Amino acid sequence: MVLLKKNQKTAAGISVMTFLVAVAISLVYYQFYYVPTINRKPRVPQDILNPPSITNVGILPGSSLESQAQNFFPSDVRVSLGANNKVIWKNNDNTYHSVTSDNDYVDKISGKFDSTATIGLMPSGQTYNFTFTEAGVYHYHCIPHPWMKGTVTVLAEHD
Template sequence: MSQVRTGNAYGVGIMTVIVGVTAGAVFYQGFYLPESLEVPSVDEHILHPTADRIIDILVGSALPDQEENFVPKLVDIQLGVDNLVTWTNTDETPHTVTPDHSYADGYSGKFGSDGVLKAGETYEFLFTEPAVIEYHCQPHPWMQGTLSITKQRF
């Protein structure tokens, strides 16, 4: 008889674990996961700015004594006006656009070029939130720039 009672207790324990795991999986897939992957709603005028902002990476930027590399270095960006920013590498040397501190825009995701921009290549990013971002070129850390993203001024 004692074996039957032990078997029943074991079965109840297994069923409790199965119910707990199932409830956890339902919560994760039904509530937590969709909320964590949800992209915030953004006004159409921010998603479709009236102008583009272009930052040139000048020829010779790989040289440490050249002061002009990201041009312009300090960029004031207004959401809904010129918040689509494009970096163009006009240099013969590959460069990166790398944030000094990790930054992720709620709509556009992680900021920073994937790998290097070879000669003639571009990197584009749509900013949708106010922020101040300092960035540099990974292989050439003397190349530095700053973006100041603000709401549109009326």
């Protein structure tokens, strides 16, 4: 009987130790892994998320014709982060177009740079907007009319 009681005490002691070790591991995980991971998520300044100016690009009437030299207009735009890094394309043509990254670019805030990923092909009169949050050179085209090409050059905030 005495021996049994001693075993029970030992068992109880082991469970308490196991519990304390589990608590300690949880605390270490929270402090050194969970909290730093949360803090690592990108923090983008408000003036980049909602820049004071918009950059407009039109899709000209007749853009579906390969013989027409101008389609995205202007086809080459330069914007600055925190100033006018939100671009709005408007389809002024009478047929469907898209604004699609040449290299499947994905912005860490705005997601895929591709109108077909969010609104599909753009009918006449439709707009598509994309907010660039990182400096870089972004080439794009239209899926139904691959000769339609454009570039957005995004400069850093103080360039």
